[in-house]
Amino acid sequence: MAPRSLDSILRLRLYIAGRSPNSVLAESNLRAVCAAHFAAGHELEIVDLLQNSELAARDRVIVTPTLVKMSPAPTQRLIGNLSDHQLVFSTLAAE
Amino acid sequence: MKPQKAAPAPSRRLTKVMTGIKGFDEITEGGLPRGRTTLVLGGPGCGKTVFALQTLVNGAHSAGEAGIFVAFEESTQQIVANAAIFGWDVAGLEKKKLFFLDAKLSSADVAAGDFDLSGMLAVLAGKARQMNAKRIVFDGIDVLLASLEGTTAERREIYRIRDWLLEMGLTGIITQKAGSPDTDERYGFLQFMVDCVVVLRQQLTEGSAFRNLRVVKYRGSGFAGDEFPITLTGEGLQLTNRGPTELTYPVTDERISSGLDRLDNMLRGGYHRASNILISGAPGTAKSTLCGLFAAAACERGERTLYVSFDEGASQIVRNLKSVGIKLAPHIKSGLLSMYSTRTRGPNVEDQFGALRNKVREHKPHCLIIDPLSALSTKLSHLASADAAQQFLDFLKIEGITVVNTSLMDGLNTDEATATGISTIADTWIHMSYVVQDGERNRALTIVKSRGTGHSNQVRELTLSDNGVTLTDVFVAQGKVLMGVARWEWEQEEEAAAKRVKVASELRRLQLQLAQAEAAARLQVVQTEMDAREAEIKLLADATGSAKQLLRTDRAVLRKMRHADEEIRARRTIAGDTDGDVGRV
CATH class of the missing domain: 3.40.50.300 (P-loop containing nucleotide triphosphate hydrolases)
Structure with a gap:
């Protein structure tokens, strides 16, 4: 359970598996969406499951890449390499 | 992308892993291939999950081998609850020997592009090392594969799992729904990339369901390829067609x-x-x-x-x-x-x-x-x-x-x-x-x-x-078996007949007695008559005897008399002629 932040800052956690093609793509896609829409302020934590596999249990991660939006509410999960920027943006911006 | 990876050559002789499923280990000459992947195919309700879980539980119980169960279709709670029916102490085993990973994708998750299982496999690798797991089950893999975009991605992930299993040296069971033409065509390739394929099938015969199991393929091992009936008993799955092939049991004369x-x-x-x-x-x-x-x-x-x-x-x-x-x-x-x-x-x-x-x-x-x-x-x-x-x-x-x-x-x-x-x-x-x-x-x-x-x-x-x-x-009369009233009647009749015979003979006896009595009576009459006759005869004889005597006496007397007469006559003759009559007598 991610602690809910009182401020409206966008806090994201991206789970990847090393330098696999989807992992690399997901990271670059996410950075691009954030730069375009959330430049004002966001926090991004990247978890490499090849390094820290035990952290997957925290957010019940099954597939990689998985992006978890922890705040603001509602929390949301996206799976895949985030190639659909429009979908990523609308999901993260949803209130 | 055509997978070119050849399966690594087996480095050691094929050894096997007992499933503990009664009958299955016999028909496969020892169980599933150790360190390889087995695919279990079947329609819904055929017992795929039970097959896989039973192998894990048995490994943990009997062989002391830890196992991991990855559930793509059902929640792990559901699976643990279902296992309780079979009396497997899953909850007890869960602490040390069994690990359940809930790998059900949430419907709320937003799919935004291609993904893969490398993250999950990394997680599982960590867990497997930590537990020293030997067996792993991927249950309902088709559910996950269906959320991937396109068959290429599906194959890629299957190969990923297969190679990961080989690398980890784990004995894997992948279960997957089969039965509809769509799934069969789509996942048919699975059968070629694994070492062992087990097909579970449910069929209806006269409205009753039967489950069957068939080993379709087993690389490097002999197996019985027949379809065997299976049963879900209180202890789990078992092949029905087993038991002593040689019939030996104690016999008694009691x-x-x-x-x-x-x-x-x-x-x-x-x-x-x-x-x-x-x-x-x-x-x-x-x-x-x-x-x-x-x-x-x-x-x-x-x-x-x-x-x-x-x-x-x-x-x-x-x-x-x-x-x-x-x-x-x-x-x-x-x-x-x-x-x-x-x-x-x-x-x-x-x-x-x-x-x-x-x-x-x-x-x-x-x-x-x-x-x-x-x-x-x-x-x-x-x-x-x-x-x-x-x-x-x-x-x-x-x-x-x-x-x-x-x-x-x-x-x-x-x-x-x-x-x-x-x-x-x-x-x-x-x-x-x-x-x-x-x-x-x-x-x-x-x-x-x-x-x-x-x-x-x-x-x-x-x-x-x-x-x-x-x-x-029962009575047999005139070539017919008599029962019920007919038997009773027959019995009555027999009794009556016996009675009749008895009476008749009694009658005869009496008649004979009568005849005998009559004869005796007649004999008595005759005897009496004879006695009478005899008496008569005797009487007659007596009479005759005395008559003769009399006659003799008379004659003597007569002679005497005659003599006298003669004397007289003579006298008379001498003295003249007397009466002529006297002389003629």
């Missing part, structure tokens, strides 16, 4: 009463202990009554007894048997007798035999009654159920349980042939039939066969009354 003295006599002492007795016959031929007699007799000997009935409630059976003087209620109360009634329809035959097995283990009876076994055998046209019946009867024999089962003959044309084939495994076969004659139906009992004992070849009439059950000799 005889136990059938509950009917005359039947015991016909069998030269009763049923053999631990044998199985088939009572066949049309409805209403008192098959259940014979069962009841056996049950009551067993309980009176103090033996635990289990009475299994189909489609007829226990209390109804108890009441019906009471009407012919068989009292079961006290034995039920004392706990010696256990009644188990169930419906014929419902679970499939193997499952029903599984349930019966559990009942037997629970109650531990010496004697068992199944009335009617053919309730199960309406489905016995299917080979599997005949197998199941045989397995069950073998099991009873090994346990030393004497079993009396009945078989319903439907229709009158079946005569003495049971369609079930149970008759071939019955040690003693008693057939009950109706003899219809002179407007009545009577029950006839014959012993068709009895292994290891001499037996009467005679037909007996079985009669039921408030006082109980009796077997009566």
Whole structure:
């Protein structure tokens, strides 16, 4: 359970598996969406499951890449390499 | 992207992993390939998950091998709950030997592009190392694959799993739905990339479901490729077609009463202990009554007894048997007798035999009654159920349980042939039939066969009354068996005839006596007459004698007189002529 932040800052956690093609793509896609829409302020934590596999249990991660939006509410999960920027943006911006 | 990766050459000889599924380890000569991947295919409800989980549980229990269960389709709670049905201590094992990963994708998750399983596999690798796991199950992988975009991605992930398994040295089971043309075409490639393929299939025969298992492929190993019936028992999945291929069980010469003295006599002492007795016959031929007699007799000997009935409630059976003087209620109360009634329809035959097995283990009876076994055998046209019946009867024999089962003959044309084939495994076969004659139906009992004992070849009439059950000799007259009233009439007639003969001979005796008396009487008359005659004769003789004497005397007198006369005459002659008459005399 991610602690809910009182401020409206966008806090994201991206789970990847090393330098696999989807992992690399997901990271670059996410950075691009954030730069375009959330430049004002966001926090991004990247978890490499090849390094820290035990952290997957925290957010019940099954597939990689998985992006978890922890705040603001509602929390949301996206799976895949985030190639659909429009979908990523609308999901993260949803209130 | 065409997968070019060749499977790494096996570095060591193929060893196997026991699944603990009864029968499966036998047909695969030891179980699943160690360190390889086995694919379990099947439609919904075939037992794929049970197969996989049972292998894990057995590994943890018997081999001390830790296992991981990755659930793509059901939640892990559901799976643990389902496992509880089989009495597997999953919760206990979960602490050290089993790990469940809930890999069900949430429907709320937003899919935004291609993904893969490398993250999950990394997680599992960490877990496997930590637990020193040897076995892993990917249950319902098709669910996950379906959320991938395109078959290429699907294949890529399957190969990823396969290679990961090889790298980890884990024995893997992947289960996947099959059966529809769509899935078969889509995931057919799976069968080529794994080392062992097991297909589970459910089929309907006459409205009843049967589950079958077939090993389709097994690289580097021999296997039995037949389709085998499987059963979900209280202990999990098992192949039905197993049990002792060599029939060895202790046999005994001990005889136990059938509950009917005359039947015991016909069998030269009763049923053999631990044998199985088939009572066949049309409805209403008192098959259940014979069962009841056996049950009551067993309980009176103090033996635990289990009475299994189909489609007829226990209390109804108890009441019906009471009407012919068989009292079961006290034995039920004392706990010696256990009644188990169930419906014929419902679970499939193997499952029903599984349930019966559990009942037997629970109650531990010496004697068992199944009335009617053919309730199960309406489905016995299917080979599997005949197998199941045989397995069950073998099991009873090994346990030393004497079993009396009945078989319903439907229709009158079946005569003495049971369609079930149970008759071939019955040690003693008693057939009950109706003899219809002179407007009545009577029950006839014959012993068709009895292994290891001499037996009467005679037909007996079985009669039921408030006082109980009796077997009566039947009469054979003019080539016909007489029963019921005809028999009674015949008996009456015989009695009357005997009476007639008796009276007639008495009459004759009297007549002769009379004749004799008459003759004697006549003899008396004659004798008397003779006496009279004799007397007469005597009298006559006497009379004659005296007459002669008289005559002689007279003559003498006469002569004397004549002499005198002569003297006179002479005198007269001398003196003149006298009377002439005197002289002529």
